[in-house]
Amino acid sequence: MFALMERLYPICRSITGPGVAETLDIIGQQIPLEIHDIASGTAVFDWTVPKQWTIRDAFVKNSRGERVIDFRAHNLHVMSYSCPVNTRLSLADLRLHLHSDPEHPDWIPYRTSYYREDWGFCLAHSALQALPDDDYTVCIDSTLEDGKLIWGECLIPGATSDEIVISTHICHPSLANDNLSGIAVSVELAKGLLAASGSYYSVRILFIPGTIGSIVWLATNVERLKMIRHGLIAVNLGDPGHLHYKRSRRGDAEINRVVEYVLHGRKDDCTVIDFSPYGYDERQFCSPGINLPFGCLSRTPYGQFPEYHTSADNMRLVRPEALAHSLAAYREIIQVLNRNGRFRNLQPMCEPQLGKRGLYGSIGGRSDAKERQMAMLWVLNFSDGEHSLLDIAERAGIDFDVIADAAEILTQHGLLARCPGANA
Numbered sequence: 001m002f003a004l005m006e007r008l009y010p011i012c013r014s015i016t017g018p019g020v021a022e023t024l025d026i027i028g029q030q031i032p033l034e035i036h037d038i039a040s041g042t043a044v045f046d047w048t049v050p051k052q053w054t055i056r057d058a059f060v061k062n063s064r065g066e067r068v069i070d071f072r073a074h075n076l077h078v079m080s081y082s083c084p085v086n087t088r089l090s091l092a093d094l095r096l097h098l099h100s101d102p103e104h105p106d107w108i109p110y111r112t113s114y115y116r117e118d119w120g121f122c123l124a125h126s127a128l129q130a131l132p133d134d135d136y137t138v139c140i141d142s143t144l145e146d147g148k149l150i151w152g153e154c155l156i157p158g159a160t161s162d163e164i165v166i167s168t169h170i171c172h173p174s175l176a177n178d179n180l181s182g183i184a185v186s187v188e189l190a191k192g193l194l195a196a197s198g199s200y201y202s203v204r205i206l207f208i209p210g211t212i213g214s215i216v217w218l219a220t221n222v223e224r225l226k227m228i229r230h231g232l233i234a235v236n237l238g239d240p241g242h243l244h245y246k247r248s249r250r251g252d253a254e255i256n257r258v259v260e261y262v263l264h265g266r267k268d269d270c271t272v273i274d275f276s277p278y279g280y281d282e283r284q285f286c287s288p289g290i291n292l293p294f295g296c297l298s299r300t301p302y303g304q305f306p307e308y309h310t311s312a313d314n315m316r317l318v319r320p321e322a323l324a325h326s327l328a329a330y331r332e333i334i335q336v337l338n339r340n341g342r343f344r345n346l347q348p349m350c351e352p353q354l355g356k357r358g359l360y361g362s363i364g365g366r367s368d369a370k371e372r373q374m375a376m377l378w379v380l381n382f383s384d385g386e387h388s389l390l391d392i393a394e395r396a397g398i399d400f401d402v403i404a405d406a407a408e409i410l411t412q413h414g415l416l417a418r419c420p421g422a423n424a
Contacts, residue, residue, distance in 0.1 A: 001185060002184070004030065004184045004187060010174060011174075013173050016052040027207060031187055035150055036220075044216050045219050051146060059138075060137070061136065065137075069121045076108045078121060078122070078142075080113070082120060090135060091131060091136065095128075098120065098123060099122045099123075104310060110172070110175060152208075154204070155203070155205075158203065163224075164337055165205075169281065170207045176238065184323060189334075200339070218285070230253075231293060232297050232330070233285075234330070236302070237299055239317055239322060242271065244297075245260065245272045246295055247273065249294075254293065262329060275295075280296055339400075344416070359409065374398065379416070389403050
């Protein structure tokens with residue numbers, strides 16, 4: 001995961017353009033990826049797909065011809081979606097187009113102007129203060145023209161067409177935690193799911209530009225929305241902070257219960273917060289007209305680490321062990337979602353005779369045999385089509401995997417059947 005991030009880090013991405021295409025091409029070398037596009041100018045709900053932005057070079061030169069701000073040195077130096085410029089300005093006039101962060105004087109801030117034609121440069125505040133009074137040559141070699149917005153999807157089919165959707169954004173330039181960590185964890189998650197078998201749900205992983213990408217995907221997949229049972233936004237998964245879960249707008253959603261169960265069961269430090277209509281793309285998937293059960297699972301949340309949207313969000317901020325820890329949490333959440341469900345006892349008239357089916361003998365000699373026998377009794381008693389396996393695990397105080405194993409054994413012996421289409 002870290003190596004993939006290192007490969008992607010130098011690329012100048014935005015919501016459209018060659019950087020997005022190059023990023024998707026690299027992802028497509030790792031996992032099967034279907035590429036989709038939509039033309040500039042297309043109406044999507046209340047939005048319009050913007051023009052395609054391409055940048056080749058940008059700089060500010062002093063009167064001696066020296067590049068004092070250089071896109072080639074760091075792609076955050078140019079405000080994303082800057083329109084083309086070729087002019088000469090005094091320092092006073094140039095300052096109107098310069099962005100810095102006085103609170104972090106050695107960091108380059110990240111700025112954008114997606115939906116308003118403008119141009120600008122970003123630089124460390126210490127570098128801005130050091131600029132002498134001079135005449136400066138300003139060049140942004142870019143184009144804004146009709147083109148397309150593209151995104152990628154990886155679908156891992158399951159036993160049912162009902163879907164778990166994982167969405168991560170691919171639109172930031174050289175920002176490691178807020179962008180690339182979500183991509184890397186999502187790619188590795190897809191690899192594991194593709195190599196495994198027996199998934200109940202199909203899993204769709206979206207690699208999309210932030211905000212406009214989710215709006216485009218939702219607008220062009222309205223018929224598919226009824227198949228989405230659970231969703232997560234994967235972002236900020238490589239920093240040293242602990243895991244944070246932002247609940248879905250639908251407070252009773254199964255995804256909320258499962259994530260909280262997994263996080264608390266791992267006995268790691270974690271924080272769970274309620275939904276708010278600000279942050280990442282969960283606010284689009286949870287908008288009132290869509291109202292899908294989407295949460296956001298990150299490490300340090302949106303805007304709450306000082307390096308956020310600055311050049312300090314680099315590969316030194318990301319920890320390989322944090323990526324591995326985040327991936328493990330995502331894998332466990334998907335495993336619980338796949339195994340959870342409502343079941344019906346096919347022998348509900350009193351307790352069925354487990355001994356004659358060899359079920360007691362099948363677990364005899366195990367150190368946890370008594371717990372597994374109790375798990376079978378709990379599952380049989382509460383598999384009435386109303387209680388999910390997670391309900392039973394929490395009520396019995398037995399680990400979910402033990403309860404799910406019991407349900408699997410009982411199903412194999414014809415004592416239990418999963419309720420079709422039933423969700424917790």
